[in-house]
Amino acid sequence: MFLYDEEMVRRIRERSKEMEAAGEIDDWLLELAYEERLFKLFVPNELNGRMTPLPEAARIFERSAWIDGAFGWLVTIGSGGGFFAATIPDREAKRLFSGREAVLAGSGMPTGRAYPVPGGYRVNGRWQYCSGSTFASFFTANVYIEREGEQEEMRSFAFLPEQVEIIRDWNSFGLRATASHSIAVTDAFVPAEMTFDIVSEPRYDDAIYRYPFRPFAQVSFAAASLGISRHWLDECRSFAERRTEAWREKSPLRLKALLGSLEEQERRWREASEAFYHAVDSAWAEFESARELPEERWKEVGRVSQEAAAVARSGSEAIFPLLGMTALQHDHPLNRTWRDLHTVTQHSLLLPLEE
Template sequence: MFLYDEEIARRIRERSAAMEERGELDDWLLELVYDAKLFKLFVPAEYDGLAAALPDALRLFERAAWIDGALGWLVTIGSGGGFFSATLPEKEAAALFSGREAVLAGSGLPTGTAKPVDGGYRVSGRWKFCSGSTFASFYTANCLVERETGSEIRSFAFLPEQTEIIRDWEPLGLRATASHSIAVEDAFVPEGMTFDIASEPRFPDPIYRCPFLPFAQTSFAAAAIGIARHYLEEARAFAEARAPEWRAANPRRLDALAGEIGRQERRLGDAAERFYGAVDRTWAEFAGAGGIGLPEGLWQEAGRLSQEAAAVARGGAQAVFPYLGMTALLREHPLSRTWRDLHTITQHSVLLPLGDDLPESEKGS
């Protein structure tokens, strides 16, 4: 699946620094996203969505992140919310997901509380890292529900008028994603605006039966690959621009930089090929079985190769960085922005193996 031509990609990149400073995507860029239904990749056709297969969506995530890291992350996270269209009650799902600008922001952490009342719940809570908070058409979050028979975790959907945005997103990278905290205070949520994401989906599409962990791992890894490709391209462009000066004054530095970029491009290409190969094979078997009965080991392999690809992407940027000099430290330079975006996305817990599971590419670095 193709996303935006070179002219549009150039225009987006020309605005990347300004969007980072502002902390949000430009309105015209959001309009492009709405037009392409990128936030509705996993929304069913019944709600005017694309009902995309996972391998196709991953390649779109990579392309969007290659253009701009914040764009890629927001498309990845925003589209993932389409999963809930299959588990929210039918009437409410149609109302929330059918619109052209339908996109949710939210959190999976159960940092809210819900008290059962007639017709629904009274909910209060605060949730961090809600990407796309400033343009979301609705919000979702998990709460701990206290019942006489015990407690349970349940998911809730909130309307914008019920939700306060707390502008506290001040990260190293992905600064234009508006990943602020949200809060609700004693809000009434009717029963129809609650759901259990583990319940049987209403739609037959295999994507709604995809296990959450490998879905998140593969999605985030694809975006990381895209940002890493952009970083290495910026490094190569920098080397070419410095070549006349360095060839005369410091040819060893030029050769070292060019050699390292080439090595890391090959490593990233190989890791991406392994990653997409595993995803394509796993999805073909999973979809062929109607989203049931796939051996767990296949998903685990896709998850492992997601972590490996993220590690290679991060390690490659670290290997090239020392050769770039002070330019790479300038906040407004694309080298700095892509480096920071890459290290922010690969910091996500689902991409970080621990201990003995650390890939060889990251050991000793």
């Protein structure tokens, strides 16, 4: 796999600056992801997928994000869409997921409205933060269905690219190459069979389709956070090594503080990573066998995911002031990885809040 090829890692990182400036990852990198079926880690084998146990997928997310934050986030989000392959109606799932370049972008926020018409629905809406919008082969979004005299119903809708307008408004300070733009749909007709309920009974027996969505997403996002954090710490270590000789003479106290803080945050990262994967691995093994877990186990998975993200975030903040003006340069790897890390850990699912 190219993710473990040192020369390929170097090549990708050499392009990180330019991809960030362009707001998209390179076509050749997308091609590698298609070839390795990295966007199909949770698509069933029957749909030309690469069905992968969640613990293994989490390590792929971490590795991808360690190489490049934006690329890792796109692999994480793009593959996560395979979670819906088991609840989209069978014929449509085959059409949407079977292609070599099948990958979805979308949003879980219910910011669309629909009303029934013969054969389906008319839909209008706008959804933010649709990562991978510029290369998605289809889109999904949550919509409220309005029926006269009845309570509104929320349902997930699938849209084809020709039905979607991409509004290029992604202007975050990090993960800039993810093309996480808004999408809009105007008076689009969506057949009933292109709608689905993600909590309905899945058609496939793979364990991932019965794994609760919230801890699934928390594990995925925490793994990406750990990957970017590890890259950040690697960049800090390289920076410290390059500065050691000069600072030993001119700024010995600063050098001591940097090396001490770096050692401490590397230790915290290792401990958080070990706790995270221990919980993820053990929960998956038990769930794969029994297809159920007590609620406290799901809460533990969520907790270690949030703690991993918190350690990644706080660790970077502890070191950043010691890096001097170099870390403030927008195009420096220290700056880019710091921004990417703070963007991914901003996700609400990684915060210790219960809505």
